[in-house]
Each structure stands twice: as C-alpha cells, then as structure tokens.
Amino acid sequence: MSKxxxxxxxxxxxxxxxKPSSDLFDKIQSKRNKKxxxxxxxxxxxxxxxxxxxxxxxxxxxxxxxxxxxxxxKVLTEPEMQNVEKSTxxxxxxxxxxxxxxxxxxxxxxxxxxxxxxxLNNGQTxxxxxxxxxxNTDPSISLTNDTNAEVQSRGENTKIVNQKLADLYKxxxxxxxxxxxxxxxxxxxxxxxxxxxxxxxxxxxxENHTDIAVINADRIEDNTDSQNDLDAETNENNVPLPxxxxxxxxxxxxELTAGAGYADRLLSGESSYITxxxxxxxxxxxxxxxxxxxxxxxxxxxxxxxLNALRRNESxxxxxxxxxxxxxxxxxxxxxxxxxxLGSYEREYTVTITETKEVEGETVTADNTFTFVNIPLAFExxxxxxxxxxxxxxxxxxxxxxSSANGYFLVSIADIAELNENEHKTWGIHTVNLGLxxxxxxxxxxxxxxxxxxxxxxxxxxxxxxILTQKHVSALGTIGIRVRL
Amino acid sequence: MKPTxxxxxxxxxxxxxxxxxxxxxxxxxxxxxxxxxxxxxxGVSLRYCNSKMExxxxxxxxxxxxxxxxxxxxxxxxxxxxxxxxxxFTALKSNDKRVKKFEPSNLDNAPEQTFNSQxxxxxxxxxxxxxxxxxxxxxxTVFNLYAIEGYSHKEIGEMLGVTEVTSRTQYxxxxxxxxxxxxxxxxxx
Numbered sequence: 326m327s328k329x330x331x332x333x334x335x336x337x338x339x340x341x342x343x344k345p346s347s348d349l350f351d352k353i354q355s356k357r358n359k360k361x362x363x364x365x366x367x368x369x370x371x372x373x374x375x376x377x378x379x380x381x382x383x384x385x386x387x388x389x390x391x392x393x394x395x396x397x398x399k400v401l402t403e404p405e406m407q408n409v410e411k412s413t414x415x416x417x418x419x420x421x422x423x424x425x426x427x428x429x430x431x432x433x434x435x436x437x438x439x440x441x442x443x444x445l446n447n448g449q450t451x452x453x454x455x456x457x458x459x460x461n462t463d464p465s466i467s468l469t470n471d472t473n474a475e476v477q478s479r480g481e482n483t484k485i486v487n488q489k490l491a492d493l494y495k496x497x498x499x500x501x502x503x504x505x506x507x508x509x510x511x512x513x514x515x516x517x518x519x520x521x522x523x524x525x526x527x528x529x530x531x532e533n534h535t536d537i538a539v540i541n542a543d544r545i546e547d548n549t550d551s552q553n554d555l556d557a558e559t560n561e562n563n564v565p566l567p568x569x570x571x572x573x574x575x576x577x578x579x580e581l582t583a584g585a586g587y588a589d590r591l592l593s594g595e596s597s598y599i600t601x602x603x604x605x606x607x608x609x610x611x612x613x614x615x616x617x618x619x620x621x622x623x624x625x626x627x628x629x630x631x632l633n634a635l636r637r638n639e640s641x642x643x644x645x646x647x648x649x650x651x652x653x654x655x656x657x658x659x660x661x662x663x664x665x666x667l668g669s670y671e672r673e674y675t676v677t678i679t680e681t682k683e684v685e686g687e688t689v690t691a692d693n694t695f696t697f698v699n700i701p702l703a704f705e706x707x708x709x710x711x712x713x714x715x716x717x718x719x720x721x722x723x724x725x726x727x728s729s730a731n732g733y734f735l736v737s738i739a740d741i742a743e744l745n746e747n748e749h750k751t752w753g754i755h756t757v758n759l760g761l762x763x764x765x766x767x768x769x770x771x772x773x774x775x776x777x778x779x780x781x782x783x784x785x786x787x788x789x790x791x792i793l794t795q796k797h798v799s800a801l802g803t804i805g806i807r808v809r810l
Numbered sequence: 811m812k813p814t815x816x817x818x819x820x821x822x823x824x825x826x827x828x829x830x831x832x833x834x835x836x837x838x839x840x841x842x843x844x845x846x847x848x849x850x851x852x853g854v855s856l857r858y859c860n861s862k863m864e865x866x867x868x869x870x871x872x873x874x875x876x877x878x879x880x881x882x883x884x885x886x887x888x889x890x891x892x893x894x895x896x897x898x899f900t901a902l903k904s905n906d907k908r909v910k911k912f913e914p915s916n917l918d919n920a921p922e923q924t925f926n927s928q929x930x931x932x933x934x935x936x937x938x939x940x941x942x943x944x945x946x947x948x949x950x951t952v953f954n955l956y957a958i959e960g961y962s963h964k965e966i967g968e969m970l971g972v973t974e975v976t977s978r979t980q981y982x983x984x985x986x987x988x989x990x991x992x993x994x995x996x997x998x999x
Contacts (some may be wrong), residue, residue: 329927330927330930330957330985330988330989331956331957331985333927333930333931334938334942334953334957334958335957335958335960336931337931337933337935337938338853338857338935338938338939338958339958340850340853341853341856341857341935341939342849342850342852342853343849343852343853343856343862343865344848344849344852345848345849345852345865345866345869346866349848349866349869349870350841350844350845350848350873352870353844353870353873353874353877354837354840356870356874357874357877357878593971594968594971595967595968595969595970595971595972595973596973597967597968597973598968737965737968
C-alpha cells in the first residue's frame with residue numbers, strides 16, 4: 326500500500342477545524358481558578374484531620390488518665406475519702422487493729438503507680454521504662470533507705486526512674502509507719518487526717534482495686550525516728566507533705582533527626598527509554614531532615630506528625646551521538662578541449678565538491694538535585710525494651726510537594742532537556758514510610774534516636790500530561806534526639 | 811530558535827505578545843490565544859475521541875495545561891506545535907489509549923485492498939472523520955500519530971509504552987482496516 330492513503334488523510338486533517346462550545350473558555354477559567362486554591366484546601370484538610378485525630382487522643386486520654394494512668398497522686402477531700410472507704414470496703418483507720426504484727430510495716434499496696442495497671446502486690450516488682458516510680462511492696466523490707474543497688478542485689482528487677490517521686494513516696498510510707506507505731510504505743514488515735522491503711526487480710530479486695538491511692542496527710546503527728554526520712558519540706562510542726570509538687574511529665578515530645586542514604590526513582594513506560602534514562606542518571610548520596618511532634622498514646626504506641634525535607638541527588642552523564650556534517654563547495658576547473666574545427670582551446674567548468682565530516686558527540690554532565698518537602702503522619706510501636714534501650718517500629722504516610730528540580734535529563738536518544746519542577750506535580754505526592762528504630766533513654770526527658778527507614782512513592786511525581794510515571798524510593802539512616810516536653 | 815511569528819492582521823497582538831501575556835496570567839491574552847487555536851485543536855481532539863463531548867473535555871483539560879505550563883515554553887520550535895503536542899498527550903492520557911500487545915489478526919495475511927484515491931480526496935473531511943472514528947481505538951491512535959501528526963514509530967512506542975515493532979504492526983493493520991471501511995462505504999474501485 327503506497328503512501329497515498331497517508332497523504333490523503335494528512336492533507337485532509339492537517340488543517341481540519343471544528344468549533345467547540347461557546348462557553349468552553351469560561352469553563353477553562355473557572356476550573357483553573359478552582360484548582361489554584363485546591364492544594365491549599367487539601368493541605369488545610371490534612372492538617373485539620375491530623376490535629377483533630379491527635380487532639381481527640383489527647384482529650385480522651387486526659388479523661389481516662391485519672392483512672393488508668395497514674396502518674397500523679399491525687400489528694401482527696403474528706404467527703405471523697407469517705408466515699409472511697411465505703412466503695413472499697415477498706416477498714417476505717419479507727420477500726421484497724423493496733424497490735425497487728427502484719428500491719429507493722431504495712432504499705433498502702435493499692436497505690437497503683439504503674440501505667441500498665443500492674444498491681445503492686447506484696448513482693449511483686451515492676452519493670453517498665455515508662456514507669457515513673459517503681460516500688461517494692463514487700464512488707465518485710467523497709468523502703469526507707471533502699472537504693473537501686475540494694476534492690477538489685479536482692480535479685481529484683483526494679484529501677485527507680487524518678488528519684489524525686491520515689492523519695493516522696495518513701496516519705497509518705499515512712500510517715501504512715503510512724504503513725505502506726507505511735508498509735509500502737511499511745512493506744513489512741515491522734516490523727517485527724519484520713520489515712521487509709523490496709524490490712525493484709527483484705528488483700529483480695531486490694532488486688533481488685535484500681536483506684537489511685539488516697540492519702541491525706543494534713544495532720545500527721547510524727548514522734549518516731551523515721552522523721553529523718555521525711556520530705557525536706559516537712560517540719561516538726563506537721564506541715565503537710567507537698568504532694569502537689571510531684572513531677573508530672575508530658576506525653577508530648579519533639580523529635581529532630583537528620584540523615585543520609587540513597588534515594589532513587591522507579592520509572593515505568595517504554596523499556597528502551599527507561600534503559601536510556603537509567604544509564605544516564607546515577608543516584609548519589611541524598612540527605613534528609615525531619616522535625617516531628619510525638620504524642621504518647623500508651624506506653625507502647627505513639628503517633629507522630631511533622632515536617633520532612635528530602636534532598637535527592639543524582640549525577641547525569643550522557644554522550645550525545647556523533648553527527649555527520651556535510652559541506653559543499655564549488656570548485657572551478659579548466660580543461661583542454663580539442664575541436665576538429667576550432668582546434669584546441671581551454672574550457673572552464675564548475676564542480677560541486679561535497680565534504681562530509683563526522684563530529685564527535687558532546688558529553689554532557691550535570692548534578693541533578695530534587696527537593697521534596699512532605700508532611701509525615703506515622704504510628705510508632707515499642708517492640709522490645711532492655712534497660713535504657715528500646716527497639717521500635719514505625720509506619721506512616723506522607724503527602725508532599727516538589728519545591729525544586731535542577732539539572733538535565735534525556736528526552737530521547739539525542740535530545741537533552743533541562744529539568745524543571747513544573748514537569749513534576751507541585752503537590753499531592755504520597756509516600757509510605759517504614760522504619761525500625763533504636764531509642765536510647767538518656768534521662769526522663771532526653772532520648773537518643775537512630776532510625777533506618779525506607780520510603781516508597783505511591784503515585785507518580787510527574788505531572789499528568791506525561792505518560793511516563795516516576796515513583797520515588799529511598800533508604801536512609803537518620804539519627805537525632807527526642808525531647809519530652 | 812525563536813518561535814515563528816504569526817503576524818495575523820486580525821490580531822491586535824502578535825503571537826509572541828500573546829504568549830508573554832499568558833505567562834503573566836493576563837486573561838485577555840489567554841482568551842485571544844484560545845480563540846486563535848481552539849478550532850484547530852478541536853479538530854485534533856476529535857480525531858482521538860469518539861464523541862464531540864469527549865473531545866471538548868480533552869480540549870478543556872489541554873488548554874488548562876497550556877495556560878498552567880506556558881512558562882515552560884522556551885520558544886524553541888513553533889508554539890502551535892507545542893500546543894498540538896499538549897492536546898495530543900492529553901487525549902492519549904485521558905482515554906488511556908494503549909496500543910494492545912501483538913495479537914493475531916486476520917488482517918495480517920489479508921491481501922492488500924485497493925482504493926480510489928480520487929474518490930477519497932473528494933470526500934468531505936467530516937465524512938472521513940466518521941470513518942476514521944470507526945477504527946478500534948488502538949489502530950486509530952497509531953494511525954493519527956504516524957500518518958497525520960508525523961511521529962516516527964520509535965517515538966510512538968515511547969509515548970504509548972510499546973515497542974517500535976508493535977507500533978508498526980498496529981499501523982499496518984490500521985491502514986488495512988481503513989481501506990476495508992472505505993470499501994464498505996463504497997469508496998473503492
């Protein structure tokens with residue numbers, strides 16, 4: 326089949342025109358105006374939803390805090406105390422046996438200081454890095470002068486995380502013990518306060534009880550030697566213990582990390598073109614910085630929201646194909662002609678000389694850089710904790726934009742074009758982030774963080790008009806700090 | 811290379827000025843540019859789509875891209891060529907026209923049919939368009955890109971994500987199918 330058919334169609338359709346609807350331009354303008362503000366609404370919606378999610382957790386967790394997350398000791402008024410006494414079936418202080426040997430070194434074992442609701446039953450110890458205070462409630466062991474070393478020497482896995490809180494607790498316990506001794510000696514109840522003491526015979530009730538300890542030490546008279554163990558702010562005039570000064574740590578933290586690794590792109594489309602692109606572009610070390618807020622949902626889970634910037638580097642090198650340059654020149658020559666009549670004479674003539682020359686293709690090199698800013702939302706779970714070291718896993722998504730793209734890329738085998746961030750989507754690039762981290766707790770507030778992570782692009786970063794798709798992948802190692810507020 | 815200058819006497823502004831105005835987001839310049847190219851690009855769009863409504867959607871999306879991306883036009887090559895390219899790409903993307911992988915076809919071994927070129931030349935373009943739109947989408951796309959737009963089979967392969975060989979095969983089948991359709995409508999020897 327000759328080229329006739331093609332030529333006919335080309336001729337007919339090359340300048341073929343048709344009239345679109347008269348209001349099409351208005352539709353174009355209204356859609357453009359709507360789109361321009363679109364990314365702002367998407368970003369605003371994302372921030373709003375994230376804030377509502379985190380805020381909801383904060384709100385609901387703060388409501389539940391008093392009942393299941395006992396970081397503070399609550400001070401009740403007398404009526405509240407009476408209600409607690411009734412509901413727990415605990416004996417009134419006045420009813421307690423005065424010479425009960427089992428109560429001599431009694432401790433308020435229903436004080437639940439563990440956010441996992443592990444009960445501090447007699448002899449049971451708790452080991453958890455999230456505990457603010459660990460207590461050994463073995464009634465046979467005095468708590469007043471125990472140190473970590475002494476506790477550990479007994480083979481118990483106990484660690485006092487918050488020394489101040491532990492000291493205060495010990496002071497409270499010592500005061501109770503002193504009061505017990507005093508009562509047993511004087512055979513009278515001189516306290517006007519409502520100190521709730523627990524008989525071991527009521528142990529079963531205590532174990533089932535999960536409320537916060539109630540201690541009102543507004544009038545405790547202390548005549549014993551254990552006065553030395555009292556909090557420094559108390560004095561011989563029975564000034565109340567400063568329970569309200571217990572240290573409370575926030576559930577919020579700020580994490581700042583930075584790192585490096587390899588970031589690349591996965592192209593899909595025509596295979597020979599992709600081969601060409603992969604041969605001309607080589608990933609180089611890329612860098613990342615991350616700032617995020619971390620909110621502790623529970624001792625094992627937290628949620629994170631922040632800002633992340635990735636600088637992807639790659640080197641571009643391509644040798645353009647050789648080209649052939651053709652040059653024509655005219656040359657005048659003369660020749661001798663022998664004519665039978667005219668004899669010999671000289672005749673001039675012109676020849677065209679074509680010279681071809683192969684020109685070697687130029688090698689083009691460049692450093693390509695891409696800057697990608699995104700907002701990550703992630704959940705982190707503590708996997709294993711040993712002493713100060715915790716292994717965690719993190720998973721999340723992020724939405725981002727390309728803020729810049731510089732360098733060169735191959736359009737075709739002999740065509741190099743300049744990179745332009747306009748070819749990339751300016752917003753709406755989504756990524757999945759996965760990481761396994763190691764956290765080292767330096768103090769209550771400071772944690773060192775090391776987080777290797779991988780990130781996968783979920784959609785193409787190229788603008789819609791391009792059929793070729795490009796998704797980003799990266800593997801990076803980051804280190805930084807997490808500071809509890 | 812600077813863009814070719816179209817000094818149409820009916821336009822108070824020449825093309826270069828219109829482009830600069832569009833880069834500044836001047837609505838008036840955008841409207842003039844639209845009016846200059848809309849009818850021709852509608853013709854391009856109609857060749858890739860199956861209905862006028864579909865073609866208008868493609869044209870609308872294409873012009874949105876043109877106005878949004880006009881800053882990337884560096885003046886290398888003709889502006890009309892750039893606009894046409896955007897329209898073609900938009901049509902291909904929106905309809906997700908993928909040429910199928912090589913499939914056995916009863917046209918491959920069919921003898922070449924003859925056709926009356928004079929009769930075809932006298933046909934109205936609208937009628938030819940109707941016949942063209944009767945081709946399967948894959949054939950129509952490759953035929954449009956090769957025969958009318960002038961892309962090579964290698965370029966078509968890159969655009970559609972297929973090999974050069976597939977593009978050639980599809981084009982060959984498209985021509986045979988077209989001749990069959992022309993014969994069906996009485997345009998033959």
